[in-house]
Structures are given as structure tokens and as C-alpha cells.
Amino acid sequence: MTVTRFAPSPTGRLHVGNIRTALHNWMLARKAGGRFLLRIDDTDADRSREEYVEAIRDDLAWLGLRPDGEERQSERLPHYEAAFESLREAARVYPCYETAQELELKRKIQLGRGLPPIYDRGALALSEKDRAAKEAEGIAPHWRFKLDHDTPIVWEDGVRGKQKFDAAQLSDPVIRRADGSWLYMLPSAVDDLEMGVTNVLRGEDHVSNTAVQIQMFTALIAAQHKGAAMMPEFAHEALLVGSEGKLSKRLGALGCDAFRERGIEPDALVALLARLGTSLPVEPIAERDSLVETFDLSTFGRAPARFDDGELDRINAALVHRMDYADVADRLPDGMDAAGWHAVRPNLEKVADAAGIWRLVTGPVPVPELSDEDRAYCAIAADALVWGEDPWHSLTGRLKDATGRKGKPLFLPLRLALTGQASGPDMGELLPLIGEAEARRRLMAAAEQG
Numbered sequence: 001m002t003v004t005r006f007a008p009s010p011t012g013r014l015h016v017g018n019i020r021t022a023l024h025n026w027m028l029a030r031k032a033g034g035r036f037l038l039r040i041d042d043t044d045a046d047r048s049r050e051e052y053v054e055a056i057r058d059d060l061a062w063l064g065l066r067p068d069g070e071e072r073q074s075e076r077l078p079h080y081e082a083a084f085e086s087l088r089e090a091a092r093v094y095p096c097y098e099t100a101q102e103l104e105l106k107r108k109i110q111l112g113r114g115l116p117p118i119y120d121r122g123a124l125a126l127s128e129k130d131r132a133a134k135e136a137e138g139i140a141p142h143w144r145f146k147l148d149h150d151t152p153i154v155w156e157d158g159v160r161g162k163q164k165f166d167a168a169q170l171s172d173p174v175i176r177r178a179d180g181s182w183l184y185m186l187p188s189a190v191d192d193l194e195m196g197v198t199n200v201l202r203g204e205d206h207v208s209n210t211a212v213q214i215q216m217f218t219a220l221i222a223a224q225h226k227g228a229a230m231m232p233e234f235a236h237e238a239l240l241v242g243s244e245g246k247l248s249k250r251l252g253a254l255g256c257d258a259f260r261e262r263g264i265e266p267d268a269l270v271a272l273l274a275r276l277g278t279s280l281p282v283e284p285i286a287e288r289d290s291l292v293e294t295f296d297l298s299t300f301g302r303a304p305a306r307f308d309d310g311e312l313d314r315i316n317a318a319l320v321h322r323m324d325y326a327d328v329a330d331r332l333p334d335g336m337d338a339a340g341w342h343a344v345r346p347n348l349e350k351v352a353d354a355a356g357i358w359r360l361v362t363g364p365v366p367v368p369e370l371s372d373e374d375r376a377y378c379a380i381a382a383d384a385l386v387w388g389e390d391p392w393h394s395l396t397g398r399l400k401d402a403t404g405r406k407g408k409p410l411f412l413p414l415r416l417a418l419t420g421q422a423s424g425p426d427m428g429e430l431l432p433l434i435g436e437a438e439a440r441r442r443l444m445a446a447a448e449q450g
């Protein structure tokens with residue numbers, strides 16, 4: 001069974017990049033008939049906030065990405081402790097006593113000599129006695145995971161293809177702080193193993209974390225850590241950049257709230273993000289099943305995916321034009337019924353724009369300034385108005401016969417008189433909504449103006 005997870009840290013709102021990762025994990029699970037987990041990475045108690053946990057849940061609900069389960073790292077501390085013990089017994093973690101300043105100094109020296117700033121494993125060389133002395137001085141250790149330098153790290157990445165790392169070129173990662181709290185690396189690996197996560201799909205900023213975590217997975221499996229199942233498969237997607245080609249601040253701050261306020265439908269955002277950066281065409285597809293069916297990691301490119309607001313607006317408009325009344329009813333102006341929605345829908349970019357157009361129906365509309373000839377024409381129109389199945393076409397048909405007008409001179413004065421503006425929704429749909437008495441009143445008002 002395929003199990004994916006989306007693992008945000010609740011230290012802020014989701015932005016468009018996280019949303020995309022969440023969506024792809026959801027699609028990957030849906031396509032395989034598997035499970036999609038929400039994992040709240042809240043081991044950093046200082047920076048994690050409950051309001052963000054709630055916002056993350058709300059955002060996923062708004063997007064229609066329902067998790068099949070939710071886990072919280074802060075409730076799983078005993079699991080990390082147990083894994084840590086397994087690794088300690090296997091001599092894969094070791095205590096370190098350097099201060100941040102000492103480490104910084106080592107880095108500077110290495111860099112100054114043109115060497116990569118890899119941790120020198122100074123703490124591994126300490127004897128039992130040295131360690132006891134440090135502890136006697138009251139220095140609590142932080143802990144590093146000991147990478148296995150002899151085994152090359154290799155994996156077949158779902159997006160990037162074959163990946164190779166030399167463990168000796170990496171620093172042994174700090175996994176636990178001196179106060180006992182956890183850094184991201186180990187808890188994530190423990191959770192992926194214990195929760196039976198089969199596919200880790202995340203941004204390419206995590207590639208080097210994966211290299212390290214693969215060794216953690218291997219060590220935990222070898223140590224027969226309780227609940228440790230199989231190593232997941234990994235895929236790292238190219239990052240999202242703004243249309244200007246950079247990872248902009250603006251993009252990092254763009255979340256569901258901002259989209260919602262701008263009148264963007266969740267389906268539009270999903271349709272765009274589902275295929276952005278893949279070889280599949282980005283299309284206004286509202287049906288999640290169709291998106292899920294075509295989801296395929298092999299279509300993902302390695303070049304950064306460009307997020308373009310204009311493209312999002314176009315998809316949004318195309319989807320709004322197709323939305324059913326039932327989907328939007330609670331967001332429409334008072335009195336607007338299904339017929340009203342159908343009339344205005346093709347002219348909208350956002351659902352909220354319906355209110356402005358609806359005012360053309362409910363009025364009052366400004367009385368246009370027309371030439372004498374057009375005013376006389378409106379008077380004839382008021383007389384010729386006969387209410388029936390399709391009042392607009394019967395009106396314009398009669399006026400054409402009666403006046404010989406056609407094209408713009410036939411239609412424009414009527415539109416101006418009936419709506420107060422020169423362009424707008426299809427009159428064939430609008431006129432029945434305006435109603436006979438009001439339509440005649442508007443035509444007469446235009447005829448009598450001036």
C-alpha cells in the first residue's frame with residue numbers, strides 16, 4: 001500500500017511551494033489508492049504555533065486535500081528516544097561538546113585553507129575520561145549521527161534519476177540538542193519508517209537530507225528498531241520560482257488566504273500546481289480524478305517550475321465559466337438564481353465579480369446619452385417589446401424588420417438603454433432577468449432622456 005506524507009513545520013502559513021508539495025503527495029497516494037498523511041513537524045517548541053497547525057488544516061481543507069490521517073511529532077517523543085537508544089547501542093550516535101563558537105572557528109579555518117567545512121569528528125576522538133571531565137564541568141552534550149564513510153549513498157530518485165553521495169564529504173549531522181530536543185533529521189526518518197511511508201516526495205532542497213536519512217534508515221533497520229519497515233522511495237521536485245525566474249519573497253509569502261482574497265478558486269490553484277513543471281499541459285481541469293489519473297513523476301522536469309499569476313487568473317476564469325450554480329450559490333448576491341448565474345458566468349473572471357454584473361439586472365442603471373435618432377429608436381423598441389420565450393431575439397428581430405437597422409446600430413443603443421453600458425453579458429440571457437416592466441421602463445427612460 002502506497003503511503004505518502006506532507007510534513008510541514010507549523011512555524012508559519014503554507015505558501016505556494018508547500019501547497020504544491022502537499023498536492024503532489026496527495027495525488028501520488030490517490031493514484032495508487034493509498035494513504036496520504038499529514039505530519040505536523042512540531043519538535044521545535046519555540047517556533048511551532050498552534051494557530052499555524054489549524055491554518056494548515058484549514059488550508060488543506062480549502063484545497064480539498066483531505067489527509068487520511070494526522071500525526072504530530074510532539075506526541076511521538078518516546079519513539080525518537082527509543083530510536084536514539086537503538087542507534088546508541090549500535091554506536092551510530094555520539095556525544096559532542098563543542099560550543100557554537102568553537103564550531104564556527106573550525107569552519108572558518110577549513111574555509112581559509114580552501115577545505116570543505118565538514119565536521120572533523122573531533123568529539124569521536126574523546127576518551128571516556130575527556131567526556132567525564134566535560135560533563136563534570138557541567139557541559140551537556142549535543143549528539144551527532146555517525147555517517148558510514150565506507151558505504152556510498154546511492155538512490156534512484158523518482159524525478160532526478162540516479163543520485164550518488166560520498167558520505168565522507170558530508171558532516172555527521174547534529175540530531176539532538178544539548179537540552180534533549182530533536183532536530184528535524186532523525187524524527188523524520190523514524191516517522192517515515194514507523195508509519196510505513198513508501199514514498200517521500202519533497203522539494204530538491206532536501207536532496208542532501210535524503211543522503212543522510214538513507215543512512216539513518218539503514219542503521220535503524222539494521223538495529224531492528226521497533227516498527228522499522230522498509231526504506232521509502234525518494235523523489236525531489238524542482239523548486240518553484242516566480243515568473244521573474246527567481247525564488248522571490250513574494251512567492252514565499254503567497255498562501256491560501258491571499259489566493260482566496262484574490263478570488264482564486266481552489267480548483268484553479270490545484271489545476272495549475274498539479275502540472276506546473278511537468279511535461280503535461282496546464283489546463284483548466286476541475287475534475288480531480290482526471291488530474292490524479294495523469295499524475296506521473298516521470299513527467300516532472302528538473303528545471304525550476306515557473307509560477308505565473310497571469311496563468312492562474314486565466315485558469316481561474318475558465319473554471320468559473322463552467323461552475324455550477326450549486327457550487328457558488330452561497331457566494332452570490334441576494335436574489336441571484338441559477339438563471340442569473342448562467343447569464344453572468346461567461347463574463348466573470350472571479351465569482352465575486354458576479355455582484356457587479358448583477359447590479360445590471362437589479363438596477364438602477366445610468367440612463368445613457370443617446371442621439372435623437374437612437375432615442376426615437378428606443379421608443380420604438382419599448383413598443384416592440386413582447387414578452388415570451390426569448391424576448392431579446394424576438395425584439396431585435398422585430399426592430400430589424402421595422403427599422404432596417406442591423407449590427408451595432410441595431411444592438412448597441414438597446415444594450416446602453418437596458419444596462420447603462422456598452423458591453424457586458426449576453427443580452428439574450430440578461431433581458432429575461434431584467435423582466436418586462438423594468439426593461440420597458442429603461443427603454444422609455446433612454447427615449448425620453450435629454
Ligand code: GLU
Pocket residue numbers: 006007008009041184188201202206
Ligand atoms: N518539516 C520538514 C520541512 O518542512 C519536512 C521535510 C520532509 O518532507 O521531510 O521541510
